[in-house]
Amino acid sequence: xxxxxxxxxxxxxxxxxxxxxxxxxxxxxxxxxxxxxxxxxxxxxxxxxxxxxxxxxxxxxxxxxxxxxxxxxxxxxxxxxxxxxxxxxxxxxxxxxxxxxxxxxxxxxxxxxxxxxxxxxxxxxxxxxxxxxxxxxxxxxxxxxxxxxxxxxxxxxxxxxxxxxxxxxxxxxxxxxxxxxxxxxxxxxxxxxxxxxxxxxxxxxxxxxxxxxxxxxxxxxxxxxxxxxxxxxxxxxxxxxxxxxxxxxxxxxxxxxxxxxxxxxxxxxxxxxxxxxxxxxxxxxxxxxxxxxxxxxxxxxxxxxxxxxxxxxxxxxxxxxxxxxxxxxxxxxxxxxxxxxxxxxxxxxxxxxxxxxxxxxxxxxxxxxxxxxxxxxxxxxxxxxxxxxxxxxxxxxxxxxxxxxxxxxxxxxxxxxxxxxxxxxxxxxxxx
Amino acid sequence: xxxxxxxxxxxxxxxxxxxxxxxxxxxxxxxxxxxxxxxxxxxxxxxxxxxxxxxxxxxxxxxxxxxxxxxxxxxxxxxxxxxxxxxxxxxxxxxxxxxxxxxxxxxxxxxxxxxxxxxxxxxxxxxxxxxxxxxxxxxxxxxxxxxxxxxxxxxxxxxxxxxxxxxxxxxxxxxxxxxxxxxxxxxxxxxxxxxxxxxxxxxxxxxxxxxxxxxxxxxxxxxxxxxxxxxxxxxxxxxxxxxxxxxxxxxxxxxxxxxxxxxxxxxxxxxxxxxxxxxxxxxxxxxxxxxxxxxxxxxxxxxxxxxxxxxxxxxxxxxxxxxxxxxxxxxxxxxxxxxxxxxxxxxxxxxxxxxxxxxxxxxxxxxxxxxxxxxxxxxxxxxxxxxxxxxxxxxxxxxxxxxxxxxxxxxxxxxxxxxxxxxxxxxxxxxxxxxxxxxxxxxxxxxxxxxxxxxxxxxxxx
Numbered sequence: 001x002x003x004x005x006x007x008x009x010x011x012x013x014x015x016x017x018x019x020x021x022x023x024x025x026x027x028x029x030x031x032x033x034x035x036x037x038x039x040x041x042x043x044x045x046x047x048x049x050x051x052x053x054x055x056x057x058x059x060x061x062x063x064x065x066x067x068x069x070x071x072x073x074x075x076x077x078x079x080x081x082x083x084x085x086x087x088x089x090x091x092x093x094x095x096x097x098x099x100x101x102x103x104x105x106x107x108x109x110x111x112x113x114x115x116x117x118x119x120x121x122x123x124x125x126x127x128x129x130x131x132x133x134x135x136x137x138x139x140x141x142x143x144x145x146x147x148x149x150x151x152x153x154x155x156x157x158x159x160x161x162x163x164x165x166x167x168x169x170x171x172x173x174x175x176x177x178x179x180x181x182x183x184x185x186x187x188x189x190x191x192x193x194x195x196x197x198x199x200x201x202x203x204x205x206x207x208x209x210x211x212x213x214x215x216x217x218x219x220x221x222x223x224x225x226x227x228x229x230x231x232x233x234x235x236x237x238x239x240x241x242x243x244x245x246x247x248x249x250x251x252x253x254x255x256x257x258x259x260x261x262x263x264x265x266x267x268x269x270x271x272x273x274x275x276x277x278x279x280x281x282x283x284x285x286x287x288x289x290x291x292x293x294x295x296x297x298x299x300x301x302x303x304x305x306x307x308x309x310x311x312x313x314x315x316x317x318x319x320x321x322x323x324x325x326x327x328x329x330x331x332x333x334x335x336x337x338x339x340x341x342x343x344x345x346x347x348x349x350x351x352x353x354x355x356x357x358x359x360x361x362x363x364x365x366x367x368x369x370x371x372x373x374x375x376x377x378x379x380x381x382x383x384x385x386x387x388x389x390x391x392x393x394x395x396x397x398x399x400x401x402x403x404x405x406x407x408x409x410x411x412x413x414x415x416x417x418x419x420x421x422x423x424x425x426x427x428x429x430x431x432x
Numbered sequence: 433x434x435x436x437x438x439x440x441x442x443x444x445x446x447x448x449x450x451x452x453x454x455x456x457x458x459x460x461x462x463x464x465x466x467x468x469x470x471x472x473x474x475x476x477x478x479x480x481x482x483x484x485x486x487x488x489x490x491x492x493x494x495x496x497x498x499x500x501x502x503x504x505x506x507x508x509x510x511x512x513x514x515x516x517x518x519x520x521x522x523x524x525x526x527x528x529x530x531x532x533x534x535x536x537x538x539x540x541x542x543x544x545x546x547x548x549x550x551x552x553x554x555x556x557x558x559x560x561x562x563x564x565x566x567x568x569x570x571x572x573x574x575x576x577x578x579x580x581x582x583x584x585x586x587x588x589x590x591x592x593x594x595x596x597x598x599x600x601x602x603x604x605x606x607x608x609x610x611x612x613x614x615x616x617x618x619x620x621x622x623x624x625x626x627x628x629x630x631x632x633x634x635x636x637x638x639x640x641x642x643x644x645x646x647x648x649x650x651x652x653x654x655x656x657x658x659x660x661x662x663x664x665x666x667x668x669x670x671x672x673x674x675x676x677x678x679x680x681x682x683x684x685x686x687x688x689x690x691x692x693x694x695x696x697x698x699x700x701x702x703x704x705x706x707x708x709x710x711x712x713x714x715x716x717x718x719x720x721x722x723x724x725x726x727x728x729x730x731x732x733x734x735x736x737x738x739x740x741x742x743x744x745x746x747x748x749x750x751x752x753x754x755x756x757x758x759x760x761x762x763x764x765x766x767x768x769x770x771x772x773x774x775x776x777x778x779x780x781x782x783x784x785x786x787x788x789x790x791x792x793x794x795x796x797x798x799x800x801x802x803x804x805x806x807x808x809x810x811x812x813x814x815x816x817x818x819x820x821x822x823x824x825x826x827x828x829x830x831x832x833x834x835x836x837x838x839x840x841x842x843x844x845x846x847x848x849x850x851x852x853x854x855x856x857x858x859x860x861x862x863x864x865x866x867x868x869x870x871x872x873x874x875x876x877x878x879x880x881x882x883x884x885x886x887x888x889x890x891x892x893x894x
Contacts, residue, residue: 050815122634122653123644125817138644166807166820167828179828181805189840189880196836196887199871203889205775205827210836213829291814292561296631297603347615347627348606353634385650 041365041406042277042331044286044320045146045170048313049128050294052337054357054389055378056306057097058111062090065378071345073301082302087111088370095302096310099318100360108321108328108364110431112372114356115398116339116391122353124294127338132170134396134419145396145418146287147173149403152413161216161283163273171287176208178216178283180276219282223275266312267319274323277331285407288316293337297348317362329364332406332432336360336395342387343378354388359398365406365432372398372431394425401428435768440464442861443768446894447730449543451784454858456541468762471542472755477549477578478540480532480570487571487596490525491676494567495668497521522566527796529570530810534799538786548758549573550779551729552581555722556592556640557818558601560811565601569811572597585722585752586713593636593709594678596665602632602816609661609686617683628686633657635816641712643721648693658686659697660705719747722757730761732773733822739766772863772893775823778806780894781835785886788859789846806834839886843879852881863890 059075060066061084067074075094076083084092085101091113093101103109119130119138126138134145150160151174160177162168171177193214200207276282292309299306317333324331340357361372373393376382384390396419403409403418404427415423435443438457444464445452460467501517540546553573560566576595580588592598599605607629608614618626633656638644662685666674680702690697690704695711697704712718723743727735739761746760747753761767776784782802786792793799800810807826813819820826856864856872868888875881885891 121644122650123638124815125638126644162828164807164828164830166825166831172824179830181807181830189883191876192836192840192880192883192887195871195875195880195884199868199884199888205823206832206889206892209827209829209832211829213831213833216829217833294631294815296629297606346629347608347610348603348629350603350629352630 039284040327040330042284042286042324042327043402043406044273044277044288044331044333046288046290046313046317046333046335046360047128047131047168047170048293048335048337049124049289049291050337051124051127051339051341051353052293052357053295053299053306053351054113054337054340055343055351056094056299056301057310057358057360058087058091058093058113059084060090060113060375060378061092062088063375063378065380069343069345069378072349073299073345073351075302090375091371094307094310096307097314097360099314099321100362103321103362107368108366109360109362110366110369110372112359112361112393112398112428114373114376114389114391115336115359115393115395116356117395119339120355122339122355124338124353129169131336131338131395132168134399136421141420143173144168144170145399146170146285147175147177148418149407149409150175150177150285152409152417153407159281159283160285160287161273161276162287162289163269164289168287168289176212177287178212180216180220216276219276219279220272222279223272223282263311263315266315267322270316270319270321271323272319274320274325274327278324278327290316295341295350296346296352297350299350317360321362332361332363332365332402334359334361334398334402336398340389343383343389344387355384356389356391356393359395361431363432367430367432369430372428393428396422397425397428398431400425401431403427405429405432435770436862437461437464438862439770440768442863443770444468445543445861446784446863447767447772447774448547448762450537450540450547450780451543451787451894452859452861453541453787454790454855457858457861465762468544469759471545471548472582472758472762473545474582474755475579476583477545477581478536478542479574479578480529480536481574484529484571484574485525487568487575488676490567490571491596491665492668493525494521494564518563522560523796525567526560526570526811527800531793531796531799533570533573534783534786535792537783538792543787544762547730549578549581551726552577552588554813554818555725556588556598557813557816558595558597559813559816561814562601565597566811568597568600580754582755582758583753584713585718585747585754586710588754589636589640589709589713590706593632593640594663596676596678598632599663599665599678602635603629604632604660605664607632607657607661607663608684609658611688612661612684612686614681614684628654628657628661630654630657633660636709637712639817641709641721642693642715642717646693646715646717646721652692655690655692656708658688659690659692659708661686662702663705713752716744716748719744719752723747726757726761727767728821730774731767731769734773736766739764742766772890774894775827776892776894777819777826778803778808778831778835779819781806781886781892782838784859784891784894785839785842788855788885788891789842789882791842791846802834802838806831806838835892836883836887839883840879842886843882847878847882850878850882852878852885855882856885859885860888860890865890 056075061077078084078086078092082095085095086092087104100109117130118136119127129138132144133141135141160171162171162177162179164181167179196210200210273286290313295306321328336359337357339355341351341354346352376390376392382390400414438461441457441461441464444460445456448468537546558565558569558572560569572595576591580591608626610627615626630653634653637648662681664679664681666677666679668675682701685701688699692708697707723740726743727739742760742764743757746757750756803810852872872881872884875884
């Protein structure tokens, strides 16, 4: 790409001349800066840990082999009690994903039903590493691809935040990212932050974390106030009610009230994140982790263990969409998992580690369209190693497509810095 | 290697132990290594409770609770809020176990032994994130882990793999051989198709023994899962000597010879799974995997390869004797480098803070919410891999703010009439830098002084 340097990248080039160094991010950043309106764009990556079962998230109830492979855990067909929420003739969404379905009907949510990272080992931990580090193998990179994407964009323009008390690999790296989780903020000794900042002068790890934490804390006061306001409206998406009757997996113990308490909290979490992201100078990029998708036994169908997790995911996504308000039309959200699960139900009414799964794509900035990538079908001969959904779409291509189309990263930065050595993996086109 | 004895004491107490209590550094300075070695005892680790409830009792109690709740529900009893009932059970049982564990950690003078036990509890994670296992994590640690942490690894492996908590946590209890008698019986009765669950087999290879780089395949995992079929738990209505305990169910065992990582295992019921575990324990891959994890936990996220090699060598030379491996760790100069390369996890930070202030939390309310907020909910590691080791994970901005807030709260509760300068010398010893000492001496209040100590870079690491 040969775009003219913007004022900002010229300033960076100047700094480079003074010995501050300039990295490979140069092209990526200039491309980003040159793209009109990109400063308003927001990107949220939701990592669903544990191996989320794509065949339940977006059940292909129209696929002739689906019902027989899945047995008791199959999601019932469209229109049946607890049935899938229709997307097209083949695919629906899990009935617990009512908010996502409402967005899909407006053209603001799509599915990629057979996407996988390059990892084929079926180990949670390796596959999550690969999902987050953007390399071909676990331990293939020390930093996360989202952090490297920020480097490519330029640290002065885009801020990032992760939600949760620990820092996920996807955002780890030289560009400092904020982190936030509910519960900070009490009246305190006003001197202490300054004293500690002095103590941490020679401690980059603690020093950066403290500075970022203090800045985020100030922002959180505004964001949580916004979230309260956004959620005063009665819940318009109470269609997920079915999921609240989910059974916990221990001998069918009903935990309905616990879940009723959990879902509003999840919505508020999503809305609070949105509250951060809509603020002036707030983060444009966020990473959220949800765990609990490892459903080896009694995973349930339209109700049950997995339905409970999906209802939670739906509430976070619904709260996020609502809380973004007018910024939603500049937003893309992707929810992805490290691998899918076996196509066949296993011996304990669950599923074991598999290969391809579904990624959910949401946001007002999405292009309208059908499924992203090809559907390999569940025909016996098409199953990967005779057990899993066959991967037809490379996760890195999907992420590259989002970074290119939405945040304006150019191909060279994507192929070399963000997802090194992936020149052969084309960015997925037509998503944003 | 001539390491200053006061610095050696500080390293022994913080890196190997759980953080110095007042007076401890002085006591151990004469012979820090000897202090550590003396804690390696064949009887294993200490028990947090003198007479802990067994996992069997807990499983039976949980069953009784479920029945009681069903009855209350059927009777339409308005007072039987199931959420309150389950919350009460978990608070009383699981909370009590956890508080006892914290109590041991904050008071023991054999804190290397306790850290070593905690390492193995995390290596063989059973998490309360699953309701079925929530009340038996404590008993699991007491029964399967603590007695075996200084013996042959194979014993520890078999004890944890066959414990009801692990069988439930990793879904082994219900796994049935597809060609077993039980499967055929269920088929004839038109029940759901019963079969294999490969969760435990996979994690036992990947996390507990040889590690993911050992070159095993999906076929090996499936074969191991077949070998483990029948490893189950006695039904809760069965007689007392069976109910809620490990039970091998021959009828659920997949018949036939198994081949795992190139070795053949003849048909042999429960012996087949034991034979696989024995070979896994003896594998050089396991020696390397464990050596790496021990070095990573005790010394650095990116541990010195020479230290890993020493631990690995001892493991292979002694048939996996964990007491000897611990002695090798204590003797290795690589483990005594002054630079602090481990950032404390929230649990380690809280425990070392309580030790420094010589207070013990008296109720779960002082422990659970704060750990939860820092991302380390009691007994609830997010996955079978256990809690992460990497400092970057725990040094997130949000978590650091929470550490500041908590340090202030602890100081507000425990500093009346005490000198923070003195506490700093007792807690950090030779690690107390002039800058930190000066900053504490200039604190406006005692409380501020203690918060500065707890948040100092040297206290946040080990």
